[in-house]
Amino acid sequence: MITxxxxxxxxxxxxxxxxxxxxxxxxxxxxxxxxxxxxxxxMIKKLTDKQLVDYVPYRGVNLSKSGLNKxxxxxxxxxLWEVFLVTKLxxxxxxxxxxxxxxxxxxxxxxxxxxxxYLGYPQHDPHGEPIPNKDGQFPKSFSKRLSELEKxxxxxxxxxxQDNQSFLQYLNSLKITxxxxxxxxxKIDFDNxxxxxxxxxxxxxxxxxxxxxxxxxx
Amino acid sequence: MITxxxxxxxxxxxxxxxxxxxxxxxxxxxxxxxxxxxxxxxMIKKLTDKQLVDYVPYRGVNLSKSGLNKxxxxxxxxxLWEVFLVTKLxxxxxxxxxxxxxxxxxxxxxxxxxxxxYLGYPQHDPHGEPIPNKDGQFPKSFSKRLSELEKxxxxxxxxxxQDNQSFLQYLNSLKITxxxxxxxxxKIDFDNxxxxxxxxxxxxxxxxxxxxxxxxxx
DNA sequence: TTTAAAATTTAGGTAAATCTAAAAATTAAA
DNA sequence: TTTAATTTTTAGATTTACCTAAATTTTAAA
Numbered sequence: 330m331i332t333x334x335x336x337x338x339x340x341x342x343x344x345x346x347x348x349x350x351x352x353x354x355x356x357x358x359x360x361x362x363x364x365x366x367x368x369x370x371x372m373i374k375k376l377t378d379k380q381l382v383d384y385v386p387y388r389g390v391n392l393s394k395s396g397l398n399k400x401x402x403x404x405x406x407x408x409l410w411e412v413f414l415v416t417k418l419x420x421x422x423x424x425x426x427x428x429x430x431x432x433x434x435x436x437x438x439x440x441x442x443x444x445x446x447y448l449g450y451p452q453h454d455p456h457g458e459p460i461p462n463k464d465g466q467f468p469k470s471f472s473k474r475l476s477e478l479e480k481x482x483x484x485x486x487x488x489x490x491q492d493n494q495s496f497l498q499y500l501n502s503l504k505i506t507x508x509x510x511x512x513x514x515x516k517i518d519f520d521n522x523x524x525x526x527x528x529x530x531x532x533x534x535x536x537x538x539x540x541x542x543x544x545x546x547x
Numbered sequence: 548m549i550t551x552x553x554x555x556x557x558x559x560x561x562x563x564x565x566x567x568x569x570x571x572x573x574x575x576x577x578x579x580x581x582x583x584x585x586x587x588x589x590m591i592k593k594l595t596d597k598q599l600v601d602y603v604p605y606r607g608v609n610l611s612k613s614g615l616n617k618x619x620x621x622x623x624x625x626x627l628w629e630v631f632l633v634t635k636l637x638x639x640x641x642x643x644x645x646x647x648x649x650x651x652x653x654x655x656x657x658x659x660x661x662x663x664x665y666l667g668y669p670q671h672d673p674h675g676e677p678i679p680n681k682d683g684q685f686p687k688s689f690s691k692r693l694s695e696l697e698k699x700x701x702x703x704x705x706x707x708x709q710d711n712q713s714f715l716q717y718l719n720s721l722k723i724t725x726x727x728x729x730x731x732x733x734k735i736d737f738d739n740x741x742x743x744x745x746x747x748x749x750x751x752x753x754x755x756x757x758x759x760x761x762x763x764x765x
Numbered sequence: 766t767t768t769a770a771a772a773t774t775t776a777g778g779t780a781a782a783t784c785t786a787a788a789a790a791t792t793a794a795a
Numbered sequence: 796t797t798t799a800a801t802t803t804t805t806a807g808a809t810t811t812a813c814c815t816a817a818a819t820t821t822t823a824a825a
Contacts, residue, residue: 550811550812552811552812552813582812582813582814583813583814583815585813585814585815585816586812586813586814589811589812589813590812590813593811593812604820605819605820605821606821
């Protein structure tokens, strides 16, 4: 049996793996989970014993095959529950993360499948993030990060690659939501921030924000 | 903050309180939760410190005002989730208990309220058990236990007062479900078992079963 | 009403998941 | 390439929720 804490570690390692080719460092996991490096080392040993990760001391970890499967299953549940909360219970997109963090740990294969069916096999969650299917496959994405767009080009927001409440609320304040049209007016080399237009209103956003906005170009 | 284990203790004490006027004994709780009496004593001390129960050593416990509120809230969540599973996700009534045991611990007042609204403020769960409202009030019940019916009288099954899987599956095998008509043909003094008819087919059931069947007489 | 049985509590211990502080290994800088 | 800084691990504690075994209290029986 896999514990709640173990599930959270697997999920964190998967998330960190998406942004790097290399093994995931102890400190990176500690930062992600807001815990201490020594706690991470402890837990990594447990995950190694259960063959959920491959670990070389001082060199970091990678998810094993079975660890990856488990992690993807948790992401699947998280995102399906988010869809449920927004489409059925009328939650806002910036309210669902905390609740889905709890719901993602409910154990019942039958429940996940029934939920998926009930929701109509959605491919994206309310933040535009892809929902892996029953076999762990992610739907193909045609989006780019806003930070990767050329000066002058434009597109529509189809997702965000982070769903913490403060980020989403900041987007709300910028009047950015799914479907919003954005054009890159100027790229500032100094700090990689961007001058953009949001539905033709101009604004200035940091690289940090631009990196987490997924854009589909026409 | 109240932990998962603490919530399970509160729920167990509430359940046991329904069947007795007296304080709840350590052993009764241990039996209910399939744990040891010494573990129960430990936990009772924690609950006492948090003022969730009133406790007199060697004399048992009772839920305090706030402990009762918490326990009722858990029951409310359990039963609302059961309604969700059966009415929206097409689960059978004997499949939902285990999953609802997990879902009842999800923490979000807003979620419970939204779920209640979404389900149309149901008053009973799929086993006919009453669902307390937002204020902790249980709907009035007009049902009796089958074991309390006189010889010759009859009525319809409107609920069960236990929802473990083996009991519900036994009912399925007897062709008893919500709405089934039952008549008491004979009461056997020796073991308090009953000769009954189920939709006019005769059967013999133990007192244990009869006590857990809720009947509404015409 | 004394004694035996049953129930309950206490004492001491374990595993999971955390922590701090110190030691060891790796990386970067002079 | 030696040293300093950073990262990671180890050692030793803590808290929660359990456990077993022994001691204590209550209840029931003789």
